[in-house]
Amino acid sequence: MTAFFVxxxxxxxxxxxxxxxxxxxxTTFSTIAKxxxxxxxxTNEEISVSGTPSHVRVIIQFPTKESALAWxxxxxxxxxxxxxxxxxxxxxxxxxxxxxxxx
Numbered sequence: 001m002t003a004f005f006v007x008x009x010x011x012x013x014x015x016x017x018x019x020x021x022x023x024x025x026x027t028t029f030s031t032i033a034k035x036x037x038x039x040x041x042x043t044n045e046e047i048s049v050s051g052t053p054s055h056v057r058v059i060i061q062f063p064t065k066e067s068a069l070a071w072x073x074x075x076x077x078x079x080x081x082x083x084x085x086x087x088x089x090x091x092x093x094x095x096x097x098x099x100x101x102x103x
Contacts, residue, residue, distance in 0.1 A: 034071070042059075
Protein backbone atom coordinates (compact mmCIF):
# COMPACT_ATOMS: atom_id res chain seq x y z
CA MET A 1 0.00 0.00 0.00
CA THR A 2 1.26 3.48 -0.85
CA ALA A 3 2.87 5.26 2.09
CA PHE A 4 4.19 8.73 2.75
CA PHE A 5 7.34 9.72 4.62
CA VAL A 6 6.55 13.13 6.12
CA UNK A 7 9.19 15.32 7.74
CA UNK A 8 9.08 18.86 9.09
CA UNK A 9 12.03 20.67 10.66
CA UNK A 10 13.68 23.99 11.40
CA UNK A 11 17.11 24.78 9.95
CA UNK A 12 19.45 26.04 12.67
CA UNK A 13 22.76 26.06 10.78
CA UNK A 14 22.34 27.38 7.23
CA UNK A 15 25.98 26.80 6.28
CA UNK A 16 25.93 23.16 7.38
CA UNK A 17 22.46 22.65 5.89
CA UNK A 18 23.79 23.80 2.50
CA UNK A 19 25.96 20.66 2.55
CA UNK A 20 22.72 18.68 2.66
CA UNK A 21 20.58 20.79 0.35
CA UNK A 22 21.79 21.36 -2.29
CA UNK A 23 25.11 19.67 -1.39
CA UNK A 24 23.83 16.11 -0.96
CA UNK A 25 20.73 16.42 -3.15
CA UNK A 26 21.97 13.85 -5.67
CA THR A 27 22.48 11.27 -2.92
CA THR A 28 19.08 12.02 -1.43
CA PHE A 29 17.29 11.82 -4.79
CA SER A 30 19.08 8.66 -5.93
CA THR A 31 18.47 6.77 -2.68
CA ILE A 32 14.80 7.79 -2.66
CA ALA A 33 14.44 6.53 -6.25
CA LYS A 34 16.31 3.32 -5.33
CA UNK A 35 13.46 2.52 -2.91
CA UNK A 36 10.71 3.45 -5.36
CA UNK A 37 10.08 6.86 -3.81
CA UNK A 38 9.26 10.25 -5.23
CA UNK A 39 9.40 13.64 -3.50
CA UNK A 40 5.96 15.16 -3.93
CA UNK A 41 6.38 18.14 -1.58
CA UNK A 42 9.57 19.93 -0.61
CA THR A 43 9.11 23.54 0.43
CA ASN A 44 9.78 26.28 2.92
CA GLU A 45 6.75 28.26 1.78
CA GLU A 46 3.16 27.76 2.86
CA ILE A 47 -0.09 29.47 3.68
CA SER A 48 -0.37 28.85 7.39
CA VAL A 49 -3.93 28.33 8.59
CA SER A 50 -3.18 27.05 12.10
CA GLY A 51 -0.19 26.58 14.38
CA THR A 52 3.44 27.48 13.84
CA PRO A 53 4.91 25.85 10.74
CA SER A 54 8.45 24.51 10.55
CA HIS A 55 10.97 26.02 8.16
CA VAL A 56 10.97 22.98 5.86
CA ARG A 57 8.24 20.51 4.95
CA VAL A 58 8.84 17.41 2.83
CA ILE A 59 6.51 14.61 1.76
CA ILE A 60 7.93 11.60 -0.07
CA GLN A 61 5.68 8.96 -1.59
CA PHE A 62 6.82 5.32 -1.45
CA PRO A 63 5.19 2.08 -2.60
CA THR A 64 5.01 0.77 1.00
CA LYS A 65 5.84 1.71 4.59
CA GLU A 66 8.65 -0.83 4.43
CA SER A 67 10.26 0.86 1.43
CA ALA A 68 10.00 4.26 3.17
CA LEU A 69 11.71 2.87 6.25
CA ALA A 70 14.33 1.12 4.11
CA TRP A 71 15.19 4.46 2.49
CA UNK A 72 15.41 6.20 5.87
CA UNK A 73 17.82 3.50 7.09
CA UNK A 74 19.77 3.13 3.81
CA UNK A 75 23.55 3.18 4.49
CA UNK A 76 24.05 5.16 1.25
CA UNK A 77 21.88 7.93 2.71
CA UNK A 78 23.44 7.85 6.21
CA UNK A 79 26.08 10.57 5.68
CA UNK A 80 23.60 12.97 4.07
CA UNK A 81 21.04 12.26 6.80
CA UNK A 82 23.65 12.96 9.48
CA UNK A 83 24.26 16.40 7.96
CA UNK A 84 20.52 17.13 7.90
CA UNK A 85 20.12 16.03 11.51
CA UNK A 86 23.09 18.13 12.67
CA UNK A 87 21.82 21.25 10.88
CA UNK A 88 18.21 21.11 12.06
CA UNK A 89 16.01 21.02 15.13
CA UNK A 90 12.33 20.53 15.94
CA UNK A 91 12.33 17.49 13.69
CA UNK A 92 9.03 15.71 13.24
CA UNK A 93 9.22 12.65 10.95
CA UNK A 94 6.75 9.85 10.41
CA UNK A 95 5.52 7.29 7.90
CA UNK A 96 1.80 6.97 7.16
CA UNK A 97 -0.31 4.88 4.80
CA UNK A 98 -2.25 6.54 2.03
CA UNK A 99 -5.91 6.87 2.92
CA UNK A 100 -8.05 4.30 1.17
CA UNK A 101 -11.72 5.18 1.24
CA UNK A 102 -14.01 2.30 2.16
CA UNK A 103 -16.31 1.14 -0.59
